[in-house]
Amino acid sequence: MTGVRVAGVGLTRFGSHPERTGRDLFAEAADRAFADAGVDRDAVEELNYGNFMGALAEHQGHQAPLMAEAAGVRCPATRYESACASAGVAVREAVRTVSAGDADVVVAGGMERMTNLDTAGATEGLAIAADDLFEVRAGVTFPGAYALMATAYFEAHGGEREDLAHVASKNHENALPNEYAQFRKEVSIEEALSAPPIAEPLHLYDACPITDGASALVLVSEEYAAEADLDAPVAVTGTGQGTDRLALADRAELAATPAADAAATAAYDDAGIGPADVDLAEVHDCFTIAEVLAIESLGFAEPGEGITAARDGLTTADGDRPVNLSGGLKAKGHPVGATGGSQIAELTRLLRGDHPNSEHVPDAEVGVAHNAGGTVASAVVHVLEVAE
Amino acid sequence: MSDEATADGAAPTANAGYDEWIDALADGTGYALVCPEGHGSLPPRRVCPECGSSSLAEEPLPDRGEIETFTVVHVPSPRFADDAPYTTAVARFGPVRLTGIVRGVDGVDDGDEGAGGDAVAVGTTVEVGVGERETDGGRIVTFRPVGT
Numbered sequence: 360m361t362g363v364r365v366a367g368v369g370l371t372r373f374g375s376h377p378e379r380t381g382r383d384l385f386a387e388a389a390d391r392a393f394a395d396a397g398v399d400r401d402a403v404e405e406l407n408y409g410n411f412m413g414a415l416a417e418h419q420g421h422q423a424p425l426m427a428e429a430a431g432v433r434c435p436a437t438r439y440e441s442a443c444a445s446a447g448v449a450v451r452e453a454v455r456t457v458s459a460g461d462a463d464v465v466v467a468g469g470m471e472r473m474t475n476l477d478t479a480g481a482t483e484g485l486a487i488a489a490d491d492l493f494e495v496r497a498g499v500t501f502p503g504a505y506a507l508m509a510t511a512y513f514e515a516h517g518g519e520r521e522d523l524a525h526v527a528s529k530n531h532e533n534a535l536p537n538e539y540a541q542f543r544k545e546v547s548i549e550e551a552l553s554a555p556p557i558a559e560p561l562h563l564y565d566a567c568p569i570t571d572g573a574s575a576l577v578l579v580s581e582e583y584a585a586e587a588d589l590d591a592p593v594a595v596t597g598t599g600q601g602t603d604r605l606a607l608a609d610r611a612e613l614a615a616t617p618a619a620d621a622a623a624t625a626a627y628d629d630a631g632i633g634p635a636d637v638d639l640a641e642v643h644d645c646f647t648i649a650e651v652l653a654i655e656s657l658g659f660a661e662p663g664e665g666i667t668a669a670r671d672g673l674t675t676a677d678g679d680r681p682v683n684l685s686g687g688l689k690a691k692g693h694p695v696g697a698t699g700g701s702q703i704a705e706l707t708r709l710l711r712g713d714h715p716n717s718e719h720v721p722d723a724e725v726g727v728a729h730n731a732g733g734t735v736a737s738a739v740v741h742v743l744e745v746a747e
Numbered sequence: 748m749s750d751e752a753t754a755d756g757a758a759p760t761a762n763a764g765y766d767e768w769i770d771a772l773a774d775g776t777g778y779a780l781v782c783p784e785g786h787g788s789l790p791p792r793r794v795c796p797e798c799g800s801s802s803l804a805e806e807p808l809p810d811r812g813e814i815e816t817f818t819v820v821h822v823p824s825p826r827f828a829d830d831a832p833y834t835t836a837v838a839r840f841g842p843v844r845l846t847g848i849v850r851g852v853d854g855v856d857d858g859d860e861g862a863g864g865d866a867v868a869v870g871t872t873v874e875v876g877v878g879e880r881e882t883d884g885g886r887i888v889t890f891r892p893v894g895t
């Protein structure tokens with residue numbers, strides 16, 4: 360087993376780029392990652408690429424070879440698909456490949472093109488992450504599924520829309536200085552509460568936007584980083600994944616995410632740390648309730664107590680443990696197949712000190728990324744640490 | 748015989764196992780698959796998804812179930828364009844939970860306080876059946892509240 364370093368990260372601006380092709384988006388992210396890493400394209404031994412709905416959005420399957428061309432690399436390339444956790448699993452397999460000594464340099468990331476579809480088309484596309492026979496045919500949309508979880512959470516533990524509004528307001532505030540964020544505007548508690556309903560109890564500002572964007576990471580072995588004299592101070596020290604029943608109705612719990620519990624436990628064990636060691640986290644807040652469930656799975660709050668974390672200031676930028684300093688999916692945006700890579704990119708920048716929000720975590724040494732697919736039938740957790 | 752037409756109007760796809768299950772549900776003879784350990788699941792199955800047992804028996808669903816969670820969907824997918832707003836719920840029927848659309852309650856309002864929430868709540872007792880989507884006539888699992 361060898362150590363894994365993040366040599367470079369690259370993102371596109373997240374947002375609405377309906378005219379831009381997927382290949383162009385990924386090429387931009389990869390270009391930035393190579394420039395950041397100071398690694399030659401020739402050195403890349405594998406490309407792990409995440410994408411969810413390219414076949415629907417761009418009528419483009421078999422995207423991995425296309426993205427290898429776009430990134431200018433000649434190596435085995437594979438597309439990974441686990442809904443919104445597609446890039447998370449792509450990164451995880453890259454970490455395992457480097458860690459096992461099978462390659463010294465792997466590029467991982469992802470891309471999603473979504474805004475060329477109308478709202479109905481995007482809603483239909485996102486819904487295919489759910490069980491078609493038993494959920495989608497019963498009217499379950501992506502927001503609807505999380506709304507079912509929110510209702511169950513409120514019933515089991517209490518909580519109200521205003522608690523969720525604090526999650527939205529926090530993440531929008533965090534996105535203000537982030538040059539890659541889709542929405543750089545404040546959202547007040549009052550605005551969040553008075554927004555139109557999407558799937559009750561979730562309203563417009565409880566939901567992440569529809570986003571185009573791409574992410575790319577250059578991951579290298581510790582030895583390669585040393586030999587090539589790379590400036591790569593951040594290490595991936597833990598990775599974990601969990602899987603649950605696909606349909607929400609088939610899960611043991613409606614108001615918890617056991618797959619993320621499993622992923623977190625495995626990643627913490629891999630890194631030899633526990634939740635108390637974590638300084639900051641990027642979590643999968645596709646909906647405000649998802650951030651609540653995520654921080655409970657990561658062990659930052661007891662089950663049933665995560666609901667008030669944002670409202671009580673525990674997870675705000677100046678709180679004990681800031682969550683989603685990037686703005687999260689909520690405000691930074693959620694290009695589905697790119698998100699898991701972008702979380703690692705943002706954590707890396709935050710830990711290196713070159714993120715606009717690094718000032719809030721000047722002494723941070725340990726960060727965690729939590730990436731979830733569908734209603735958390737898939738979950739991937741990574742631990743990043745400052746190694747030098 | 749599925750009636751789930753594709754978006755481009757092509758011939759509907761059959762889904763053996765599921766089609767027979769929803770036919771039975773429509774006839775009032777809905778069932779769950781149950782393994783010797785008592786785990787419930789829905790077809791088609793070759794093994795129990797919880798324990799891997801290949802010994803699965805069809806057991807009739809109880810007459811009544813209980814809503815465990817619900818939502819009023821305002822932004823639908825195209826298949827539900829004319830149905831929105833509608834209430835989707837997850838209800839427990841013995842060894843399984845089913846996901847369906849709540850029917851037979853006063854039309855949901857668009858208000859803030861849980862539209863349909865006056866008639867539907869966690870704990871509401873429901874019967875299950877099969878209805879049609881308003882948008883395209885596709886078959887859907889439906890729940891109807893009943894007096895307890």
Ligand SMILES: [Zn+2]
Nearest residue numbers: 782786795798
């Ligand atoms: Zn079983």
